[in-house]
Amino acid sequence: MKESIYNHIIDNGENFILYNALSDEAAVITKELYNIYESRHRNPDDLKTAYPDFYDYLVKAGIIVAEDIDEINEALRLNDSKGLAQKKAFHLTVNPTLKCNMNCWYCYEDKRPTRMSEETLSRVCELIEDRMRPDKGFDWLILSFFGGEPLLAFHKEVKMILEFAKRICDREKKHLSVLFTTNGFLLDDGILDSLGPYLPKFQITLDGNEYVHNSVKRTKGHLGTYSRIVANIKNAISRGCYVTVRLNYTYKSLPYFVDVISDFENLSSADNALLSFNFQRIWQDCSDVPACEVTEAVHKMEHHFLDAGLTIIPSSSNSLQKCYADCEDSITINFDGRVFKCTARDFTESNSEGMLEEKGNISNHVISASKGIRKMTRQMSFITGFMTLLSSRNRIKEPEITRMWNC
Numbered sequence: 001m002k003e004s005i006y007n008h009i010i011d012n013g014e015n016f017i018l019y020n021a022l023s024d025e026a027a028v029i030t031k032e033l034y035n036i037y038e039s040r041h042r043n044p045d046d047l048k049t050a051y052p053d054f055y056d057y058l059v060k061a062g063i064i065v066a067e068d069i070d071e072i073n074e075a076l077r078l079n080d081s082k083g084l085a086q087k088k089a090f091h092l093t094v095n096p097t098l099k100c101n102m103n104c105w106y107c108y109e110d111k112r113p114t115r116m117s118e119e120t121l122s123r124v125c126e127l128i129e130d131r132m133r134p135d136k137g138f139d140w141l142i143l144s145f146f147g148g149e150p151l152l153a154f155h156k157e158v159k160m161i162l163e164f165a166k167r168i169c170d171r172e173k174k175h176l177s178v179l180f181t182t183n184g185f186l187l188d189d190g191i192l193d194s195l196g197p198y199l200p201k202f203q204i205t206l207d208g209n210e211y212v213h214n215s216v217k218r219t220k221g222h223l224g225t226y227s228r229i230v231a232n233i234k235n236a237i238s239r240g241c242y243v244t245v246r247l248n249y250t251y252k253s254l255p256y257f258v259d260v261i262s263d264f265e266n267l268s269s270a271d272n273a274l275l276s277f278n279f280q281r282i283w284q285d286c287s288d289v290p291a292c293e294v295t296e297a298v299h300k301m302e303h304h305f306l307d308a309g310l311t312i313i314p315s316s317s318n319s320l321q322k323c324y325a326d327c328e329d330s331i332t333i334n335f336d337g338r339v340f341k342c343t344a345r346d347f348t349e350s351n352s353e354g355m356l357e358e359k360g361n362i363s364n365h366v367i368s369a370s371k372g373i374r375k376m377t378r379q380m381s382f383i384t385g386f387m388t389l390l391s392s393r394n395r396i397k398e399p400e401i402t403r404m405w406n407c
């Protein structure tokens with residue numbers, strides 16, 4: 001027997017939490033039991049003889065595993081089985097520009113005034129046409145637009161790619177789903193009219209109540225954007241589009257989100273069914289408050305939303321989840337034709353996986369679904385702590401919230 005490579009041990013001061021990310025099993029053990037585990041876990045047979053009940057639990061929880069078990073393969077198998085439902089989908093994310101009309105303090109993108117060249121645009125179309133060919137085996141195209149602010153490029157690049165994708169999907173009898181990650185400021189009637197045939201889904205971010213949000217997301221002329229974005233969200237759901245409102249919080253800004261609730265109360269039940277909220281911690285949050293306290297505060301805030309009849313997508317889960325970037329059939333094309341897997345890192349050459357070439361070919365295409373799996377599963381139970389650690393090293397500082405805002 002051997003120790004699992006997916007074990008995590010958290011010292012919470014009074015006792016220890018033993019967690020296995022592969023089995024998703026956790027146990028709280030006393031300091032005394034932890035010392036026994038620490039002194040004997042490298043020799044499980046010794047542990048078995050001295051503490052048989054404890055040993056049986058560790059085996060059952062996957063904390064100690066048989067010598068011949070290949071845990072990395074087991075994690076990959078689990079990961080693949082969770083992705084079966086999407087196996088026939090090709091997920092293409094397009095960054096038509098990295099430019100943005102906001103300048104959030106935590107943004108990791110350089111927001112240069114970038115646009116897609118005609119050549120890259122036509123290569124994106126060729127890529128779509130190639131992947132939707134019958135012999136490729138996909139029956140669904142998931143087309144996401146990211147950035148920068150993708151709606152800045154709506155009337156040319158986005159529209160052209162959308163119209164082309166629809167033509168191809170109609171011709172080949174494939175499903176087409178359209179998603180936008182946007183700050184929502186430009187989502188006006190004109191754009192929603194054009195998007196009518198696609199019934200897109202949106203992820204739109206709010207950074208707090210009106211005051212806090214406006215201190216983060218302002219126009220170039222320093223005007224607040226909250227009320228227009230909230231109105232645009234309501235307009236989108238009234239037209240049948242799903243909207244997930246991503247609530248980007250820091251420990252300091254979290255209490256202010258309670259005011260957001262009243263801005264979405266009294267929706268019709270049809271509109272309410274299309275709206276959900278998801279709290280996400282800004283990873284540069286410098287607060288040194290213990291992660292468990294932050295989590296508790298988030299759960300309390302989530303309950304306020306639930307009590308008001310709003311839908312919450314839970315902020316965290318310790319279960320093994322398959323990230324879109326870990327799916328082999330998911331790629332991101334940047335405005336300059338560079339190919340990426342993950343949209344949560346900056347789009348630099350060193351993070352790039354290759355280049356989009358003619359006919360939808362991708363050069364240096366070394367993407368493998370297994371590339372990050374071991375790291376992912378080992379880290380996932382530590383995400384919050386890891387982010388806190390990162391933020392303490394990060395030089396970007398959250399601006400002060402100087403006063404309460406009453407809507």
Ligand code: SF4
Pocket residue numbers: 100101102103104106107108109147148149183
């Ligand atoms: S809206 Fe999004 S892309 Fe624009 S500055 Fe803020 S985080 Fe960056």
